[in-house]
Amino acid sequence: MKAQIQQLLEQTVSSLKAAALIPVELEPRIQVDNTKDKAHGDLATNLAMLLAKPAGKNPRELAQLIIEHLPASTLVARAEIAGPGFINFFLDSAWLAKQIEAIAASPKAEVKAAAPAQTIVLDYSAPNVAKEMAVHHIRSTVIGDAVTRTMEFLGHHVIRANHIGDWGTQFGMLIAYLEKVQNEQASELELSDLEAFYREAKKHYDEDEVFAERARGYVVKLQGGDEYCRAMWKKLVDITMAQNQIIYDRLNVSLSEKDVMGESLYNPMLRTVVEDLQAKGLAVESEGALVVYLDEIKGKDGEAMAVIIQKRDGGFLYATTDIACAKYRVETLKADRVLYFIDSRQHQHLQQAWMIARKAGYVPEQVSLEHHAFGMMLGKDGKPFKTRTGGTVKLSELLDEAELRAGALIAEKSADLPEAEKAKVIHAVAMGAVKYADLSKNRTTDYIFDWDNMLTFEGNTAPYLQYAYTRIQSIFRRVGDEAQPGPVQITAPAEETLAQKLLQFNDVVHNVAQKGMPHLLCTYLYELSGCFMSFYEACPINKEGVTAAEKGSRLTLCQATAKTLTLGLSLLGIETLERM
Ligand code: ARG
Known part of the structure; x- marks a missing residue:
């Protein structure tokens, strides 16, 4: 939706240039945002304010010119000037209705493929050999997996790199x-x-x-x-x-x-890399070890940071491996982007390794190496998550407990489900809850792991979203053959709000891929469910006096919502169920 308005504005800027109303050299970064208050339209841009000064015009005057030069389109019903020079767009409801029909009918809910498709390496999970997966590994595993699924869904060529700790003394x-x-x-x-x-x-x-x-x-x-x-x-x-x-x-x-592409994969390359760094004058000897000095990063004493790449005894280090690893991902895997989902405590380590790799010419400028860091998982007391006796919590035990707790929840909520189905529901709810608790928080901060907040059907949780989906499925079961989804007509405000929310899905999914932040998708799905609940309350389906046309339209809105929910959750690696 934003992209379409953006396109219209790009065309407008071109015609303003052609008419010599603004200087031809202006290349504004056109930004379109969702409005908070529907009285201000559905989308808004600050383009006129951005261009006013360089164009030597008053912002409101320029806004008027932009509106006059907007190409005719079916999607904008009208555009208005607001405040100091914002332009508000009101979407056409017939156009909106057509979009919802398209979402309901399309397997990918009208999410557009990424253009161009890139080769993207995602480094996540990365547990260590002969060690139990630790808490930071679950964060990396779950967040990395959600971003990986999203990238793949958008048509990128995705390479999963499980950089396991499988080498060392x-x-x-x-x-x-x-x-x-x-x-x-x-x-x-x-x-x-x-x-x-x-x-x-x-x-x-x-x-x-x-x-x-x-x-x-x-x-x-x-x-x-x-x-x-x-x-x-x-x-x-x-x-x-x-x-x-x-x-x-x-x-x-x-x-x-x-x-699996563990540390051992790079071991045979380390000697050559170190020799190359020496030949390029980057690595120098210092007290028998080989060191790269980085002027850009200052150590505690204000001196250039010294990164050891080979010890006196000839051994290589974690940093050496990550230098070779970056080189491999670019040269052999042909990555356009590399995303590392690693604990924030390893930030400096990565910065150093990458800086050396770039200086050595292994990673050209156009390839981005990105550290998608995350904070710690904390217990309810705000301290690092530990067992009662202070030990590391085993992931398998954590998952066992999730199943137990979900079992109690489902026994209460869905007492009449057949046993076999119940077991499936419990599993999906348990795993969904644990994953979602992690995914839904902005990953850069620490987060408090609290069973009571995640295993509940209220609030921003997986069970709530799974239930919202199931509820829509049950609407279809109740309607049976009596009515079918039909052409959409948007009349009630709640329908309009829901429809517009549905149209944001495409932008949200692309944004998750861009930023590597699945919580954006969680927030969106939660809001979408809220819009749906309000819609369903205001616009019932099985009620006397509801016309066949209204029924058909509302069922299509239900269908589009169900599709978006199940698709969105699947990108997070969370299952939905027909009944629960
Ligand atoms: N094995 C490491 C750990 O347990 C994480 C490795 C992350 N990936 C990397 N390329 N350094 O903390």
């Missing part, structure tokens, strides 16, 4: 401990508790010198490509990722084995 001790466990355990190894496994490995390493010696030897062997160490390493990766896959599947996150 800790693998020496992990291999040595895996070996020990295997020797002592007769049956097939089962590592259900990775957290305990890691802890034990570390304990042995710290307390047993013979074990530690063996572990250090294994690091060297693993790096040298030793077959036995390689196989043991692979086993650790596979066990971890099989456990994580259960979580991905449970959460309906679209990641799988083929998306």
Whole structure:
């Protein structure tokens, strides 16, 4: 909707130039916004105020000229000048009605494909091997997945990059401990508790010198490509990722084995990268280590920031990997954009790695590297989210609890559903609630994880939205064959408000892709449901005196709303149900 008005205004600017009413060199950034108050029309622009000064005109006068030169169109019923020089647009209700019919009929609810389609790499989830997924991993996983789905829906070529922590010196001790466990355990190894496994490995390493010696030897062997160490390493990766896959599947996150591009992938490239950085004069020796000095970033003492890329003992670092990784994503994967969904605490690390990659010419200016940071998940007390005894909350246990709580909620709400269906509803509500609680907050801030606020049918929650969808489906079931969706006629204010809200979906989805912020879509869906509830109250369907034409029109509005809701939720990775 905004885009169409924008187009009209672009044409207007051209004709004003052609008529020598404004200077030809002006290239204004035309902005169109939704109005807050319908008395001021549906959309508004500040174009006249923007152009007034450079055009040497009074803003209201220029607004008048713009209105006079607006090309004829079916979508604008009228345009008016307001205040110091705003232009308000009132949309034509016949045009609006046609758009709603199109949304109801189109599988993509009239969301336009991105043009041009880009190759976009999304780095998200990225858990560590032999560790349980931590709380920041659920944030990255869920937010990254929603943005990935949105990008794909818009027709971009999407590459999911699960940058798992599968390399580093800790693998020496992990291999040595895996070996020990295997020797002592007769049956097939089962590592259900990775957290305990890691802890034990570390304990042995710290307390047993013979074990530690063996572990250090294994690091060297693993790096040298030793077959036995390689196989043991692979086993650790596979066990971890099989456990994580259960979580991905449970959460309906679209990641799988083929998306794994862990740190180990870049390991063979590190030596060449470091040599190249040296040859380019970027990396220099300092106390036996190799360092890149970044004048642009000042350290605590005001000196240029020193980023170590190779240690004295020859080892490479997390930063070195991310330099090689950025290079790979641009040169090999041909990315136009790379989005990193990582904890805000890693911001400086990324800035440094990227600055070096750019200086070395690995990442041209037109490719954007974006850190989509997020805050922490906090408990109800405002402190980092922990178990009662202060340990990390296992994601699988969190999901178990969600199912339990959703079970209680559904038992109350949908007592008469058949058992098999009930189980499906519980699962969808539980996972939806947990994901949505994370997705609906502006991701840049910390957020409080509170069961009572997420597992409820009231307020901005997944169950509320899922229920809104189900309710529309039940309207259709009740109507049965008696009435069919028909041509839309917009008469009541509540119909107009709903229709206009529906038309914003396209802009919202594009905005989510642009900004990497799924909460924009959550807010939109919540508002849409609110508009629907008001509409349904004001414009009933199954009531005496409602004409067949009105019924048909209202059912089409229902259909367009249901489609938008289910589509919107699916972009967030949340299921909808026919009954609940
Ligand atoms: N494995 C890291 C962690 O657990 C996240 C990796 C993010 N991606 C990256 N390219 N550095 O914090």
